[in-house]
Amino acid sequence: MTQTHDHDHDAHGAIQSSSGVNEFEVLEQAVRELAIEKGLFSAEDHRRFSEWAESIGPSGGSKLVAKAWVDPEFNARLLADGTEACKEVAIDWLDPTGVGTPSDYTYFYVLENTPTVHNVIVCTLCSCYPRPVLGMSPDWYRTPHYRRRLVRWPREVLAEFGLHFGPDVEVRVHDSNQKSRFMVMPMRPDGTEGWTEEQLAAIVTRDTMIGVAQPKADWTATSSPSAG
Amino acid sequence: MSSSEGFDEIEYRVGNFAPVLRTPLDSPYEISNELFAALRHVLHDVGGQPDLPQPYREKVEEEWEMNAYVTCECLGWRGVWNSEERRRAENDLGATLYFGLPYYARWATVAAKVLISTGQITPDELSAKIDEVRARLEKKSA
Amino acid sequence: MNRTFGIGDRVTVKNATSMFHTRTQAYTRGKTGVVVEFRPDWVIPEDEAWGRDTPERGGREEPFYVVRFKQKDLWPNYTGFDVDTLETEVAQRWLDPAKEDAK
Numbered sequence: 001m002t003q004t005h006d007h008d009h010d011a012h013g014a015i016q017s018s019s020g021v022n023e024f025e026v027l028e029q030a031v032r033e034l035a036i037e038k039g040l041f042s043a044e045d046h047r048r049f050s051e052w053a054e055s056i057g058p059s060g061g062s063k064l065v066a067k068a069w070v071d072p073e074f075n076a077r078l079l080a081d082g083t084e085a086c087k088e089v090a091i092d093w094l095d096p097t098g099v100g101t102p103s104d105y106t107y108f109y110v111l112e113n114t115p116t117v118h119n120v121i122v123c124t125l126c127s128c129y130p131r132p133v134l135g136m137s138p139d140w141y142r143t144p145h146y147r148r149r150l151v152r153w154p155r156e157v158l159a160e161f162g163l164h165f166g167p168d169v170e171v172r173v174h175d176s177n178q179k180s181r182f183m184v185m186p187m188r189p190d191g192t193e194g195w196t197e198e199q200l201a202a203i204v205t206r207d208t209m210i211g212v213a214q215p216k217a218d219w220t221a222t223s224s225p226s227a228g
Numbered sequence: 229m230s231s232s233e234g235f236d237e238i239e240y241r242v243g244n245f246a247p248v249l250r251t252p253l254d255s256p257y258e259i260s261n262e263l264f265a266a267l268r269h270v271l272h273d274v275g276g277q278p279d280l281p282q283p284y285r286e287k288v289e290e291e292w293e294m295n296a297y298v299t300c301e302c303l304g305w306r307g308v309w310n311s312e313e314r315r316r317a318e319n320d321l322g323a324t325l326y327f328g329l330p331y332y333a334r335w336a337t338v339a340a341k342v343l344i345s346t347g348q349i350t351p352d353e354l355s356a357k358i359d360e361v362r363a364r365l366e367k368k369s370a
Numbered sequence: 371m372n373r374t375f376g377i378g379d380r381v382t383v384k385n386a387t388s389m390f391h392t393r394t395q396a397y398t399r400g401k402t403g404v405v406v407e408f409r410p411d412w413v414i415p416e417d418e419a420w421g422r423d424t425p426e427r428g429g430r431e432e433p434f435y436v437v438r439f440k441q442k443d444l445w446p447n448y449t450g451f452d453v454d455t456l457e458t459e460v461a462q463r464w465l466d467p468a469k470e471d472a473k
Contacts, residue, residue: 021365025292028336029365030357031343032299038348041302049298049305102304103311107410124275125393126315127331136297140284142331144274151397152276154441155450160281167451173441175275177393178434178459179412269396270388276397276445312418316391 052096057135058206061183063089064110064133065209066200069188075112078185082108086133093132104131105179111172112185113211118169119184120158120211122150123176130181134206141210151175161212184211191217271319271326293332300335309342317341371411373433373462379405380468381437383460391419394464402468403439406457410434414461433462 036043067089068075078085083093083106093106100106108130111119123129127142140146150157154171158164165171174182186208192200207213253259259267289297304311317338318326329337343349375381383398393415413422413429422428441454448454 020369021362022292023362024296024330024333024336026358026362026365027333027340028292028296028299030354030361031336031339032295033361034343034349034353034357035299035303035308035339038343040308040343040348041306045302045305046295046298049302050294053294053298097305102301103314122275124395125272126318136289136294138284139287139331143282143285144327145279145282146284148274148277148279149281151456152445153449154454156281161284167453170453170455171450172438172454173456175395175456175458177395178409178415178461180409180436180459268389270390270392273392273396275395310418310421310423312391312415312423313421316419319391 048096053131053136056131056133058133058204058209059201060086060089060091060135061130061133061206061209062201062204063197064091064183065185065204066197068110068185069192069200070197078110079112082110082183085110091132095132101131103128104181107180108133108183109180110183110185111174111211113187115187116169117172118158118163118165118211119172119174119182120150120154121174121176121182121184122147124148124151125177128176128181130183133183134209138206138210158212161207163212163214183209185209186211186213186215189215189217271323272315289332292336296332296336296339300339303339303342308346308348313342314338371432371462373408375405375435375462375465375467377405377407381405381435381460381465382468383437384464384466386464392416394460395458397444398437398439398458398460401439401444403437403443405435406438407436408433409436409459412461414463434459435462435465437465 032046035041036046064078064086068078074085074088077088086093086108093104093108094100111121113119122141124147127137127147129137129141131137146157151173154173155165158171176182186204188200189203192203203215203217203219205213205215208215300314303309304314309317314335318334321329321334321337325337326334340354344351344354380402381404382402383394383400385399388394411431411433413424413431417423417429422430425431436457437460438455438457440452441450441456442448442452444456
């Protein structure tokens with residue numbers, strides 16, 4: 001179902017001038033050049049932060065989950081102090097500035113799903129997201145639509161993602177409205193006995209760590225574990 | 229075109245026929261306390277407001293979007309503002325811009341504004357730089 | 371600053387007027403939940419948003435709490451199940467001890 005009939009290029013929000021130049025790109029570049037000219041930050045700062053932004057992605061979170069699944073003691077450390085435990089998979093919440101990022105802070109908590117509690121994350125006020133472990137947030141996560149609906153109609157939203165739970169499962173929504181950043185630890189699916197951490201990490205997708213999906217052992221990828 | 233697409237199209241057009249009774253706000257002489265309260269509502273606080281199901285889109289960041297994000301973070305890193313000031317600046321754009329602009333366009337807009345509001349640049353410096361960058365990019369794409 | 375509330379305390383979010391900026395959501399105002407976790411002392415967002423982001427700059431640090439609400443207490447005609455909950459983080463200044471007869 002579509003809500004809008006903007007079939008045209010505005011779907012990407014870029015206002016094209018007759019020459020095809022993107023006015024948002026113009027604005028951003030103007031701001032950056034002025035900031036650098038005035039010494040507010042350096043070109044090197046921008047480069048370093050960009051490199052970090054390109055290096056982050058959901059594989060960080062997948063590694064945390066896979067490790068927690070195979071190592072109960074790591075699981076306990078991860079739940080007790082998420083920020084510290086990240087270092088064990090080479091993720092440092094102080095990167096790249098040495099004091100953390102301005103928007104992600106350094107208070108990271110992992111929410112463990114159980115057979116009776118399913119966690120799901122939103123930031124109704126803006127779009128706070130655990131970038132160091134999951135990378136950049138999905139477009140839909142940042143929309144007013146998701147921000148409006150998840151807190152009040154969580155089961156409807158989850159159903160739209162294909163997840164359904166009965167009345168015996170507590171759906172617990174986390175509205176991350178302050179400095180904490182959250183990630184969901186999904187439950188390890190049946191059929192993954194004996195898998196390596198790498199094989200397990202491959203089925204822990206970004207959406208399973210937001211809470212709108214669950215990992216599947218029969219996820220078909222180029223190298224499914226049963227392919228030997 | 230599948231039949232479900234045709235259905236959505238018809239549904240949307242039929243919805244447009246319904247009469248709308250709305251008094252536009254254009255600096256009214258007086259308003260009720262209820263309307264004042266609604267107007268005062270902090271804009272980003274949308275949790276629980278009614279909305280209809282919409283497709284969940286995936287979109288890889290374009291280069292200008294990543295740059296906008298990094299520029300805002302660098303401004304925070306080097307002390308021009310903190311992220312809560314940025315978020316308030318986005319709200320302070322007002323509803324039309326807040327909901328009208330794409331997500332990263334909001335970021336780029338408030339970054340431009342904070343440079344002026346903190347006295348780092350003058351408005352004409354911003355305008356001149358925008359025109360200069362546009363000319364440069366137009367020349368490149370020509 | 372001293373922590374006023376302990377884990378397990380029932381708390382009600384104040385219904386104070388907010389102008390211009392807050393991070394205490396409208397949907398929690400006047401609602402009662404239970405403290406489930408402590409968060410560190412943070413500068414309140416109502417100060418941070420105006421540049422008072424460190425104690426030196428006048429930013430007021432205070433304890434934050436994770437408060438868990440029953441969804442059926444938050445929303446009229448909640449369409450999910452009775453077990454459902456919502457957790458969010460609230461600064462100490464926004465909390466009162468739960469009113470005895472509050473849901």
